[in-house]
Amino acid sequence: MHTDTNGPARTDVSPFDAGRVPCAQGGEDHWSARWLMVQMGYPTWQHFEPVVERAKVAAHNQGFNVRTLFTVNREKSGGRPRTDYLLTRFAAYLVAMNGDPRKTEVAAAQSYFAVKTREAEIARPVEMTREELLARAVLEADVAIRELKPKAERYDRFLAAEGDWSVSETAGVIQRAGAVIGERRLFDYLDENKWTFRDGKNKWRATQYAKERGWVSEKPQGSWVDPETGATHLRTPQVRITAKGADRLVGLLTGRTA
Known part of the structure; x- marks a missing residue:
């Protein structure tokens, strides 16, 4: 309950108002991601972090500066520092969505x-930020949201097929499920989440961690012969995403799974 010294007590204040962090320069308020985690019913940061990551991907794919919307805040509590984010109103909106x-x-x-x-x-209305303009478009996108349903159904049929796909093809699978992501951004996401890594030749390889979980595989690409030495060299295998891996990526990037 909020008490107004100039009038009666108010009972219509949302609990989300309590988490606002006022800007020192009088700008827009912010919210702590970890505080928002509790308010949104998530028990641990491990469960909530994928939600924040999906929101960051959404912001990135719309051309926004993710670091500006999601300001990293390292919390020091006597032990190992905890990662938190100071979210703008628009960033908090993306996290909620x-x-x-x-x-x-x-x-x-x-x-x-x-x-x-x-x-x-x-x-x-005259001073609307770019974030607010995009938020208005999102709020008015009911027709576009309805159009995502047949895309998701096509994704389900596609995923039911056996086999695996290249990272580029997998990006297309994820787009069919309703998210917007390209091959380069997906490679970055896989690297950040320890599904892939760069080898000594700066080529993408699948990590043992991801292979053991059945998310990725590597497809041999044959060999080539050095014309000067006659030595045979194996080509770098191609990283492939399995159906299980594609399903997990769709869940992480679109929120279709828990």
Whole structure:
């Protein structure tokens, strides 16, 4: 309950208002990702971090500066520093939209940040930021959202087939499921999550970690003969994403799975 010294007590204040971190220069408020994690009903950072990562991917694919929207904040608590993010209103909105829609807490967060984004748009129509302009487009994209359903169904049929795919093909699979990501960005994401790495020749290789979990494989690419020495050399194998791996990537990048 919020008490106004100039009037009666208010009972309509959202719990998400309590987590606002005012900007020292009088700019827009921010929210702690770890504080938001609790409010959205996630028990641990391990469960919540994929939600934040999906929100960052969404921001990146729209051309925004992720570091500006998601400011890294290292928390020191006497032990190992914990990673947190200071989220702008738009970043918090993206995080809420990428949460598990089955959670009532997530639905509450989506409603709150959608309304706040809309209020900011109406209050400052001339001074709207790029983030607020995009948020308005997102809020008015009901038709586009409905169009994602047949794409997801086509993805399910595609994934039901046996085999594996190159990273480029997998990016197409993920796009069929409703996310926007290209081959280069997907390679970066795989590297960040320890699915791939660069070898001594700066070529992409699959990690043992990801291979043991059945997410990736490597396809031999044959060999070539050095015309000067006559020595035979094996070509670098191609990284392939299995059906199991593609399904996991879709879950991480679109929020279709828990």
